[in-house]
Amino acid sequence: MKQRWLINLVLLIAVVVLAMLMRSEINAGRSVPTLTDLEAKNLYRIRIARDGDPTIVLAQDLLGWKMEEPMQVDADDARVQKLLEILDTPVIRSFPEASAALDELKLAPPRLKLQLDSEVLSFGDIDPLGQSRYVAAAGLVHLISDRFYHLLIAPPIDYVSLKLLPRDFNPVFGRLDGIPLTTASVTGLNEVIAERVETLAEDPSGVQAALKMDDGTTLRFIVSESRRRWARLDQGLLYVLTEPPELELDPNAVDPTPPEPVAASPMPAAAPVVMPTEEPMIPDTMIPDTMIQMSPDEIIVDTFGPVPTQRVPYAPPGDPNRIIPGDARLSEPPVFKLTPDGREIPLSPEVPSPPQRLPQSESANPFGFGVDPFAPNPPAGTVQEPAAPY
Numbered sequence: 001m002k003q004r005w006l007i008n009l010v011l012l013i014a015v016v017v018l019a020m021l022m023r024s025e026i027n028a029g030r031s032v033p034t035l036t037d038l039e040a041k042n043l044y045r046i047r048i049a050r051d052g053d054p055t056i057v058l059a060q061d062l063l064g065w066k067m068e069e070p071m072q073v074d075a076d077d078a079r080v081q082k083l084l085e086i087l088d089t090p091v092i093r094s095f096p097e098a099s100a101a102l103d104e105l106k107l108a109p110p111r112l113k114l115q116l117d118s119e120v121l122s123f124g125d126i127d128p129l130g131q132s133r134y135v136a137a138a139g140l141v142h143l144i145s146d147r148f149y150h151l152l153i154a155p156p157i158d159y160v161s162l163k164l165l166p167r168d169f170n171p172v173f174g175r176l177d178g179i180p181l182t183t184a185s186v187t188g189l190n191e192v193i194a195e196r197v198e199t200l201a202e203d204p205s206g207v208q209a210a211l212k213m214d215d216g217t218t219l220r221f222i223v224s225e226s227r228r229r230w231a232r233l234d235q236g237l238l239y240v241l242t243e244p245p246e247l248e249l250d251p252n253a254v255d256p257t258p259p260e261p262v263a264a265s266p267m268p269a270a271a272p273v274v275m276p277t278e279e280p281m282i283p284d285t286m287i288p289d290t291m292i293q294m295s296p297d298e299i300i301v302d303t304f305g306p307v308p309t310q311r312v313p314y315a316p317p318g319d320p321n322r323i324i325p326g327d328a329r330l331s332e333p334p335v336f337k338l339t340p341d342g343r344e345i346p347l348s349p350e351v352p353s354p355p356q357r358l359p360q361s362e363s364a365n366p367f368g369f370g371v372d373p374f375a376p377n378p379p380a381g382t383v384q385e386p387a388a389p390y
Contacts, residue, residue, distance in 0.1 A: 032090040035135065035144055038116055040084040047115040048152055056156050063167045067159055071235055074161035083151045087116070092132055092143040100141045105134045107141065112152055123152065157199055157237075164192040164230060164239050169219055171211035173255050176223070178208075180253035185246060186211065194230075194239040204231035204238070216258040 046058040057069035058080060065075040102108035102124075110122035124134035126146060133146040165171070174186040189211065206224040222231040227244035231237070 033094075034088040035091055035121070035137070035142060036087045036116065036119060038087045038119065040081065040087060043084065043087075043116060045115075045117055046080070046083075048112065049115070050112045050153065051109075053153070054156055056159060058159065067156065070156055071160075071237075073235055073237070074163065074166050075159050076161045079151070079159055083148065086114075086121075086144075086148045089144050089148070092130065092145075094140050094142045097136060097139050097141055102136070102141075105141065107134060107136050110136065114152060123149065157197060160197045160237065162194045162197060162239075164194060164241075165190055165211070165219070169211075169217075170213060171219070172214050173253070173257050174209065174211040176207060176209050176247055176249065179249045179251055180255070182248040182250045182253070185248045189245060192241065192245050195242045196240050198238045198240060200231055200233070200236045200238045204229070204233075206231075212255070212257045212260070214257055216260045218260045 044060055046056075048056040054070040056067065058065050058075050059068050060066075064077045065080045067073050067075045097107075100107075104125075106125035107122055110124055112123050114121045114123065119137065122136040124136065126133055127143055130143065131146060132143040133149055135142045135144055161167075171186050171189065172183075174181040174189075204222040204224070206222045206229070209221045209223045209230075211219045211221075220233065222233065223229070224231075227247065228241045230239040230241065232239070
């Protein structure tokens with residue numbers, strides 16, 4: 001009897017498990033697909049590109065979302081999270097891009113693009129029947145609820161955080177109009193949240209408030225007389241507060257922070273290096289005669305003139321491969337005559353030079369002609385008579 005009860009109990013448990021599995025499969029088949037499979041906590045970068053409006057770039061770090069373009073400030077986390085609800089928004093209907101008239105749906109080109117890390121969503125027109133928005137992604141055109149478009153076309157100022165101080169700025173000392181503030185007043189500014197943030201349109205009026213971190217980093221504001229309007233000049237932003245913060249002065253307080261770090265001055269631009277260039281060839285006709293200086297042993301020779309019959313001393317060797325213009329006059333080719341044994345015959349006959357003669361005396365006979373070579377020398381002062389003509 002007990003064995004039968006055990007068998008029935010096992011069968012009942014098996015039936016219940018099978019029923020639960022079938023129900024989960026049915027529910028999975030009926031689930032509505034979402035626009036993306038991304039998770040907001042794993043997302044790092046958002047880029048909103050609009051025609052005619054500045055591009056907005058948001059990045060997430062350990063402290064929250066920050067705006068990188070068109071300004072570098074903290075972003076409003078609540079507004080960014082509201083925008084990221086588009087990740088798992090239900091898709092009403094989908095169809096391939098190839099079968100859609102993208103130009104009629106304002107998807108070619110799209111009105112704007114939302115880039116979520118590497119995934120790009122292109123937004124088009126509205127479906128006139130269901131008032132849903134056409135979105136193209138990954139080769140498909142989806143129809144989704146049109147509750148995100150106003151966030152995509154919002155100006156960048158709408159994504160700026162309402163907190164007066166940046167998240168990574170923890171002041172330890174401050175001054176208002178040059179007078180130190182109490183520590184409680186300085187630390188209390190971390191909790192101040194503005195009613196709204198506006199773009200600074202004109203030069204603000206008021207006194208200067210300087211807040212410093214422990215490393216000397218300083219953040220400056222121009223505070224109005226009512227202390228409800230705080231202008232940050234470095235970003236061109238105006239924080240409008242609902243209630244002014246309590247700021248107590250302590251003239252005896254000592255600044256414990258080091259001097260403000262000096263921003264590194266940009267390196268001067270290096271002087272451009274002028275590379276030596278080859279001087280252009282200047283025709284001889286463009287060079288005046290006064291600029292041409294010739295060496296004393298240089299001889300001007302007409303290149304296309306007749307061939308000289310005599311060798312010119314110190315003549316520069318001609319270039320046998322030079323290019324001769326087509327209209328240049330060509331000289332007569334040189335003529336060489338050789339003997340049968342290969343010796344060159346000169347063009348002009350050589351005239352033999354006369355033989356050298358001994359010095360002649362006044363007579364027709366040569367000096368010493370007819371004198372006895374064995375005769376004794378004449379006495380000093382004696383003049384020898386010349387010999388008679390031969």
